[in-house]
Amino acid sequence: MCSTTSCRAARSLCRARDHTSFASSHAGRQPFETIRLPYGEQVLWPPHCVQGTHGAALHAGLDITHAQLVMRKGHHREIDSYSAFLEADRKTRSGLAGYLRERGLTELYVCGLATDFCVAWTALDGRAAGFTVSVIEDACRAIDLQGSCAKAWDDMTRRRPQNGVRSTFPDTRLKPQAGSRSTTSLTGRSRSKRRL
Numbered sequence: 001m002c003s004t005t006s007c008r009a010a011r012s013l014c015r016a017r018d019h020t021s022f023a024s025s026h027a028g029r030q031p032f033e034t035i036r037l038p039y040g041e042q043v044l045w046p047p048h049c050v051q052g053t054h055g056a057a058l059h060a061g062l063d064i065t066h067a068q069l070v071m072r073k074g075h076h077r078e079i080d081s082y083s084a085f086l087e088a089d090r091k092t093r094s095g096l097a098g099y100l101r102e103r104g105l106t107e108l109y110v111c112g113l114a115t116d117f118c119v120a121w122t123a124l125d126g127r128a129a130g131f132t133v134s135v136i137e138d139a140c141r142a143i144d145l146q147g148s149c150a151k152a153w154d155d156m157t158r159r160r161p162q163n164g165v166r167s168t169f170p171d172t173r174l175k176p177q178a179g180s181r182s183t184t185s186l187t188g189r190s191r192s193k194r195r196l
Helices: 096-102 115-128 148-157
Strands: 009-013 034-037 040-043 069-073 107-113 132-141 166-168
Touching (some): 107 115, 115 132
Parallel strands (some): 009 069
């Protein structure tokens, strides 16, 4: 049961095989190129998180038995889906903000892949929706296309502390060197199931 002070939720992508964000959906295009779509610039990705495949599943190491909400995103074929709150067209809402408000929740902890896209967009949209947001850095990884990781951290933290996203390290032994925005490896940590 979800209390008014905590709620565990998971978000996963579940894209159609011919999703507009895939380079393979655009003749002559390669992954990581950008194109212009009706809603703005779009990075073209290799096919990933395709509906009905292993890649669309949550990681087997996640213990989601206590999750009250599992959100599937990416099913809109013509719109990419980075944020857990809004699609890339910045109009189509997921309903997550309303769900969290209905539960009386005000503070979010965000982690996952990729720091510079899904995590950053979710964190920024969470702040814009009025939530206090912390990104758990040692539970994130970036793609880092031409400095996109540094830009994402700048976007998330430049207004800090009043309006920005907080960065948190639950285990300070994993904190990167001063000035670094990259995350450290989880190698050597327990391989037991991580609770969501």
